[in-house]
Amino acid sequence: MSDERSTRIRVEALQPVCGEAVRAWAERLGLPLEGEADFVLQLGSDGLQLTELGPQAPGPVRVDFVEGAVAHRRLYGGGSGQMIAKAVGVQPGVRPIVLDATAGLGRDAFVLASLGCNVTLSERQPIIAALLEDGLERALRDAEVAPIAAQMRLLHGNAIELMRNWQGEPPQVIYLDPMFPHRDKSALVKKEMRLFRPLVGDDLDAPALLEAALVLATHRVVVKRPRKAPVIDGAKPSYALEGKSSRYDIYPKKALKP
Template structure:
């Protein structure tokens, strides 16, 4: 069951009668009630799949995972390909498509970009509700002829990323990608509806130093940490260099060179 913080009561609801049975299945799986008048969030099931809707008079629209249309489709078609900063950060180059472990998958946006560029991706998401959105989005994307080959390169694991890394079996990932939730206190940083939903549910990643330590111990070639542009580095070893954009940067911790 997902831990519920103060003011984050959650209910599950079907958006139409035909999804009532499915809503009941999700309610049982996630451990949330179907009826909860005091809920601050609703997990909604309908024709467009699974979504989270913050409740209240000034709540933003629903949050869902969609790899087929919208922002994901636009970035896939017009995002800049191998010239994107994230591609450079993980080491994509001519003949080089590293195997990447994304330990902070969230809604899977960065992982999808890297998968669309040819990387084999393993995603870990520890918040069960966010993981459910991601699972649902991947399942729907597999039904799309154009996107199915991309999400076919994306494997989802749920649970604590540090524990997964410490217990890793088999060949280690070449690159480990981290984008831990930064403890913003400025309300202007919460404008995006995803952040307004995520903050109460997920909280800050206070174990980021341990996450980095485990990643550096496991990755065979490099660790990449995405941070807000002006944020301090994660406590621990210092990165060798950073790639900086308008609002974010990528701290690079190399271990050995990626080769074709």
């Protein structure tokens, strides 16, 4: 569950020209523009970012599909040979329609979109959803990345409710990456988990998330887990793909064919 109610967040502009847009974000998210805070949502020339305040705070986090780690993975990450691609069923002539129901910062969704999948992203935490929305808008303005971003659609709201009340053609594959206690040693993951855990907490409703996904997906559900973590309570996966630090539990319903 989220500890958001006890986490104080305000919004601020990093440049005067951003003042009007910042006021719009503050009104939309129901956040103050001043006062004491643990975190600050900042808007500047590089987009929207979330920053923790305090002496030991890490740097800001924002969604960037154009540069940095995501760009490097797009260019040099192994393409359709990546484990996530195999997990969702990417193969010659097959690019599944995917719902990433726990989108977070959208990195996995972007990888799948870059491989040619149409991906719907669902994020229930309003501030993380705002970072995602801002990142997607900036990606659409970049000539090289825009075609990939155009294959990504963002939905705000609780994924369980969205799946139970799904409108239109159901996704072939639903991808779940519930929040869990990260033990990844990389500074980037530690920074993001430190920032987001007070907002998101652990996904205690992961069994209900899996149950709803298994009802909606037409072909398979994929759950990303730490390599040694137990499977989510409920239906058991048919098989798993295992990497160094994580694994993908696969719940097949029907074969994906060209």
